[in-house]
Amino acid sequence: MSENPSSASSLRCLMRMANHTTLATIASGHTQVSDGWPVTSMVVHAIASDGTPLLLISELADHTRHILADDRVSLLFAPPPILAGGVSGIETDTARLTVFGRAVRDDAPAIRACYLRANPDAAQYADFADFGFYRVSVDAAYWVGGFGKQRRLPGDKLILPDCQALIDGHDDIVAHMNADHLDALSDIVGHFNNADPNTGWKMHAIDCDGMVLTAKTGNPDMLRIDFPAPIRTPGDARDILVEMYKKSRA
Known part of the structure; x- marks a missing residue:
């Protein structure tokens, strides 16, 4: 991995290190807030070979209904915390990455295989009728590495091109x-x-x-x-x- 923590390869690795991500969607038909309200939830993701985020979500979930009405989403990734001296709750790594994109339903075999390799337990429900795989087509990303450390980059600088042969x-x-x-x-x-x-x-x-x-x-x-x-x-x-x-x- 690049020694530069804000390089594209390092940012892709940050996404791969995270064991879940915070998903932000735009409310549509929500029972508690009006349409257009920002809503967050926690989802388990996988990262495709080129860095594209992948999700497996249920149509019964609020966030999926929101995506079907407006596919714009944000994802917040953070690596598991590094604890100073093993003392619980003292986090020494504050790096995080926000990805902005559009969530698109995609049940291609390669996407399914990639997601289940990263999350084998998901095979228990991946074939339920209400579940579907989504890839997030990345438009932009914003990295914060701590106080005074940040980088903004377009999606085509985060996602590595020409990886189909590897896939x-x-x-x-x-x-x-x-x-x-x-x-x-x-x-x-x-x-x-x-x-x-x-x-x-x-x-x-x-x-x-x-x-x-x-x-x-x-x-x-x-x-x-x-x-x-x-x-x-x-x-x-x-x-x-x-x-x-x-x-x-x-």
């Missing part, structure tokens, strides 16, 4: 790494993370900014390792993984 090749990359290169993944974990490298790491997912690994025992359910630079194609994925493996063995 299409996702499953083949994962299958290849897990069939032939588990030793390389273990070495990469040992070099780029402080997790135990000897617990059977396998690739779970890959995107333009990094990869998610899972292990059989003794580690978090999912471990994310960011890449030193964004990738767009399976060839880029091969090159960056080879580079990281070589560094881990040096």
